[in-house]
Amino acid sequence: MNESRFEKATFAKTTQDRRRQVLDAAASQFAAKGYSGANINDVARQAGISIGAMYSYFSSKQDLFLAVVDNATVLMEEILRDVAECSADVYEYVARMLGAAREFAGAHAALNQLYLGLTAQPPGELTVDVSEQIEAVTPDILSGLLERGKAEGIVRGDLDVPVYALCIDNIFMMYQFAFASQYHRQRLAVYLGVDRAADADALERGIAAFVEAALRPAASGA
Amino acid sequence: MNESRFEKATFAKTTQDRRRQVLDAAASQFAAKGYSGANINDVARQAGISIGAMYSYFSSKQDLFLAVVDNATVLMEEILRDVAECSADVYEYVARMLGAAREFAGAHAALNQLYLGLTAQPPGELTVDVSEQIEAVTPDILSGLLERGKAEGIVRGDLDVPVYALCIDNIFMMYQFAFASQYHRQRLAVYLGVDRAADADALERGIAAFVEAALRPAASGA
Amino acid sequence: MNESRFEKATFAKTTQDRRRQVLDAAASQFAAKGYSGANINDVARQAGISIGAMYSYFSSKQDLFLAVVDNATVLMEEILRDVAECSADVYEYVARMLGAAREFAGAHAALNQLYLGLTAQPPGELTVDVSEQIEAVTPDILSGLLERGKAEGIVRGDLDVPVYALCIDNIFMMYQFAFASQYHRQRLAVYLGVDRAADADALERGIAAFVEAALRPAASGA
Amino acid sequence: MNESRFEKATFAKTTQDRRRQVLDAAASQFAAKGYSGANINDVARQAGISIGAMYSYFSSKQDLFLAVVDNATVLMEEILRDVAECSADVYEYVARMLGAAREFAGAHAALNQLYLGLTAQPPGELTVDVSEQIEAVTPDILSGLLERGKAEGIVRGDLDVPVYALCIDNIFMMYQFAFASQYHRQRLAVYLGVDRAADADALERGIAAFVEAALRPAASGA
DNA sequence: GATGAATGAGAGTTCATTCAT
DNA sequence: TATGAATGAACTCTCATTCAT
Numbered sequence: 001m002n003e004s005r006f007e008k009a010t011f012a013k014t015t016q017d018r019r020r021q022v023l024d025a026a027a028s029q030f031a032a033k034g035y036s037g038a039n040i041n042d043v044a045r046q047a048g049i050s051i052g053a054m055y056s057y058f059s060s061k062q063d064l065f066l067a068v069v070d071n072a073t074v075l076m077e078e079i080l081r082d083v084a085e086c087s088a089d090v091y092e093y094v095a096r097m098l099g100a101a102r103e104f105a106g107a108h109a110a111l112n113q114l115y116l117g118l119t120a121q122p123p124g125e126l127t128v129d130v131s132e133q134i135e136a137v138t139p140d141i142l143s144g145l146l147e148r149g150k151a152e153g154i155v156r157g158d159l160d161v162p163v164y165a166l167c168i169d170n171i172f173m174m175y176q177f178a179f180a181s182q183y184h185r186q187r188l189a190v191y192l193g194v195d196r197a198a199d200a201d202a203l204e205r206g207i208a209a210f211v212e213a214a215l216r217p218a219a220s221g222a
Numbered sequence: 223m224n225e226s227r228f229e230k231a232t233f234a235k236t237t238q239d240r241r242r243q244v245l246d247a248a249a250s251q252f253a254a255k256g257y258s259g260a261n262i263n264d265v266a267r268q269a270g271i272s273i274g275a276m277y278s279y280f281s282s283k284q285d286l287f288l289a290v291v292d293n294a295t296v297l298m299e300e301i302l303r304d305v306a307e308c309s310a311d312v313y314e315y316v317a318r319m320l321g322a323a324r325e326f327a328g329a330h331a332a333l334n335q336l337y338l339g340l341t342a343q344p345p346g347e348l349t350v351d352v353s354e355q356i357e358a359v360t361p362d363i364l365s366g367l368l369e370r371g372k373a374e375g376i377v378r379g380d381l382d383v384p385v386y387a388l389c390i391d392n393i394f395m396m397y398q399f400a401f402a403s404q405y406h407r408q409r410l411a412v413y414l415g416v417d418r419a420a421d422a423d424a425l426e427r428g429i430a431a432f433v434e435a436a437l438r439p440a441a442s443g444a
Numbered sequence: 445m446n447e448s449r450f451e452k453a454t455f456a457k458t459t460q461d462r463r464r465q466v467l468d469a470a471a472s473q474f475a476a477k478g479y480s481g482a483n484i485n486d487v488a489r490q491a492g493i494s495i496g497a498m499y500s501y502f503s504s505k506q507d508l509f510l511a512v513v514d515n516a517t518v519l520m521e522e523i524l525r526d527v528a529e530c531s532a533d534v535y536e537y538v539a540r541m542l543g544a545a546r547e548f549a550g551a552h553a554a555l556n557q558l559y560l561g562l563t564a565q566p567p568g569e570l571t572v573d574v575s576e577q578i579e580a581v582t583p584d585i586l587s588g589l590l591e592r593g594k595a596e597g598i599v600r601g602d603l604d605v606p607v608y609a610l611c612i613d614n615i616f617m618m619y620q621f622a623f624a625s626q627y628h629r630q631r632l633a634v635y636l637g638v639d640r641a642a643d644a645d646a647l648e649r650g651i652a653a654f655v656e657a658a659l660r661p662a663a664s665g666a
Numbered sequence: 667m668n669e670s671r672f673e674k675a676t677f678a679k680t681t682q683d684r685r686r687q688v689l690d691a692a693a694s695q696f697a698a699k700g701y702s703g704a705n706i707n708d709v710a711r712q713a714g715i716s717i718g719a720m721y722s723y724f725s726s727k728q729d730l731f732l733a734v735v736d737n738a739t740v741l742m743e744e745i746l747r748d749v750a751e752c753s754a755d756v757y758e759y760v761a762r763m764l765g766a767a768r769e770f771a772g773a774h775a776a777l778n779q780l781y782l783g784l785t786a787q788p789p790g791e792l793t794v795d796v797s798e799q800i801e802a803v804t805p806d807i808l809s810g811l812l813e814r815g816k817a818e819g820i821v822r823g824d825l826d827v828p829v830y831a832l833c834i835d836n837i838f839m840m841y842q843f844a845f846a847s848q849y850h851r852q853r854l855a856v857y858l859g860v861d862r863a864a865d866a867d868a869l870e871r872g873i874a875a876f877v878e879a880a881l882r883p884a885a886s887g888a
Numbered sequence: 889g890a891t892g893a894a895t896g897a898g899a900g901t902t903c904a905t906t907c908a909t
Numbered sequence: 910t911a912t913g914a915a916t917g918a919a920c921t922c923t924c925a926t927t928c929a930t
Contacts, residue, residue: 277900
């Protein structure tokens with residue numbers, strides 16, 4: 001199994017409930033205080049288990065962190081694949097992805113913050129392991145949809161697929177991060193004003209319109 | 223002066239050289255290990271001063287951090303204003319901003335990492351002070367250029383200025399961050415392949431093309 | 445329990461032996477060096493425990509100090525009550541109190557020094573808490589015995605009870621402190637000479653005689 | 667000169683004003699925070715001189731402290747001698763000494779606190795030097811007055827002069843300390859109530875009455 | 889396997905003292 | 910001689926990790 005790279009055998013044997021409590025507590029602490037700032041003893045307390053148990057599940061703070069990240073990655077990949085499956089073309093995909101980003105940020109705030117933190121992680125021991133987990137699923141999907149769009153004539157035929165995929169994903173990430181940190185939240189307010197920043201539906205439509213404008217063949221307007 | 227909010231009087235009196243050494247050392251340590259992970263004693267050692275001197279310059283780790291951030295903010299704002307001044311229209315601005323982002327990332331790698339870290343900072347004491355420093359200069363400039371572009375007919379007349387400005391700035395930020403962390407670097411390679419990721423000029427032209435496609439009036443193609 | 449105001453739960457769970465070691469070590473260090481001068485690491489070392497354990501028992505140096513004081517207060521109050529119970533009248537009480545002061549000073553030298561130090565503590569955070577613990581037991585007992593003595597005609601009928609009680613207690617305190625500091629010890633030698641200062645029994649009889657002289661009704665001599 | 671034992675030659679050469687500023691600042695800091703708790707840099711700042719100057723006047727914190735104490739001792743001895751000279755007999759002396767104690771406590775609060783602190787100083791380097799300064803003037807005066815009182819028949823002929831002198835001085839000291847610390851102030855309030863504790867004249871008369879009662883010959887009532 | 893008291897290296901910070909200017 | 914920036918040992922307190930029960 002994917003998760004077992006960082007956990008000890010004992011963790012697999014405990015109840016699903018306990019596993020959830022531990023991973024949730026860890027996610028919330030790491031998200032709230034960062035890797036260095038988080039306190040393993042606090043995590044254990046919040047999870048309702050002893051620090052001894054904690055160390056029987058994970059052999060170090062680092063492994064606990066990596067397990068949490070691993071877990072989050074799995075969850076995100078599921079969502080990403082779901083969105084892809086439901087989307088008929090790249091335009092629908094863009095709209096759905098923005099919605100999914102918002103939903104994920106709402107339902108898994110800690111994981112979302114954690115994810116943002118990960119992308120900012122300075123190079124070091126943690127990063128080495130973490131970057132291996134960068135999902136290649138979105139690149140593949142986006143590239144695929146763009147290529148198909150070209151074939152179907154619904155996107156500009158001359159666009160640079162990899163670069164466009166990157167730019168679109170950048171917009172996804174930034175939208176998802178908009179809910180993750182004080183900085184991003186405030187930035188949103190600066191750009192849109194407090195009221196518009198609060199109207200997620202309209203915002204998503206606006207962002208989707210930006211992307212569409214970049215993709216639509218010029219002739220389509222004629 | 224802007225910088226003196228977080229430093230003690232003694233720091234202002236020191237030589238410019240020493241100021242640089244301290245701020246550089248602090249930036250590099252905070253960038254490399256994050257706020258919690260960084261060690262004031264290491265900073266002092268790297269700056270070639272005693273820990274006592276460090277505390278005669280800044281009254282706490284937090285103040286040192288904020289001074290570094292403040293410093294970086296000032297520097298970035300200068301660059302942002304320079305770029306704006308040299309740019310005739312929004313298209314030139316986009317191109318120049320991408321170049322400036324790359325240059326900044328190259329010349330001030332530590333500050334760039336630090337900046338990325340800031341945007342990921344979990345809410346807390348630090349963030350309160352830090353978010354006040356979010357520069358509103360780019361929003362103003364971008365909005366202005368888009369409005370002017372509308373008036374001049376070089377950008378689509380129906381575009382939603384705040385949202386477009388946000389999207390464009392998102393693309394700037396993500397490009398700048400592409401050089402800041404292992405995660406972003408690797409992500410770039412995943413999207414573009416190692417070779418294309420290394421050709422910054424071409425990449426910037428590609429990104430600029432994406433933005434232009436989103437902005438150009440449909441009629442322009444007719 | 446009284447003692448638990450300043451200690452953490454962990455301390456209550458430890459063995460009585462360990463509790464004693466910690467409190468004794470702390471008392472001796474605080475007594476020897478004062479609050480500011482004492483070193484928590486030295487206390488831990490002297491108590492034979494790690495500094496980590498120390499901080500799992502008390503959450504700060506201040507709390508450790510207050511716990512020691514609290515402890516000493518409880519002990520002293522016990523002794524004070526015992527002496528009161530055994531004393532038929534104020535004259536016996538005076539004699540017994542002097543003896544008890546000497547015994548306490550001998551058996552609990554550190555606590556005695558600590559007590560002296562407390563009375564000299566400059567106003568501040570420590571004093572706020574500490575002064576609440578000033579035992580009101582001696583004032584009550586002394587006043588009661590003087591009133592009863594008046595009723596029984598064994599003390600002068602016109603004496604001012606509160607002031608006399610204060611003066612007598614002053615004499616008790618100064619006698620107890622005579623063993624607590626270099627200053628007081630030397631002062632005793634200056635007044636009495638080294639030989640007489642060493643003969644505690646005779647000294648106590650002398651002091652008791654002074655107090656009796658102040659209390660006895662004038663008519664008793666006729 | 668007496669004062670020059672602990673100061674360096676430079677201190678003698680500065681103006682009287684500067685000398686006062688330094689000694690006053692030191693007295694107030696040592697009184698407020700104790701020897702260990704006081705900060706030499708703060709003393710210098712409060713005295714309006716540089717830390718460098720401070721160390722050109724005194725070669726260590728300890729020497730500064732001892733100089734302050736020395737200074738206070740000289741001042742107190744003057745007062746003690748004045749009181750003695752003005753007093754016709756032991757009864758007048760007692761009354762005047764109580765008044766002098768109160769005045770000193772009012773006029774030199776810091777020195778009074780410092781004095782109390784000194785008497786509580788745990789044995790150590792400081793005490794060694796300090797105790798040499800214990801004035802033998804009160805013992806001599808009190809003993810002399812008691813002897814003369816015996817000869818003149820105004821005090822009991824059988825009283826033990828050294829012990830009585832000690833007891834009376836104890837009462838002086840405790841009265842003086844009543845103004846010096848939170849502990850002693852509160853203790854006074856416990857014995858006398860807040861109102862009576864505030865009426866110093868009446869309190870002094872009451873204390874004097876206690877001492878007189880201990881001294882007056884029994885026959886004097888016949 | 890679970891517990892949580894215990895450990896101790898290491899962190900941020902202070903302050904007596906020095907010394908170049 | 911006066912200044913005050915600089916020094917660095919020492920202090921209080923934290924926390925990842927261990928291990929006896």
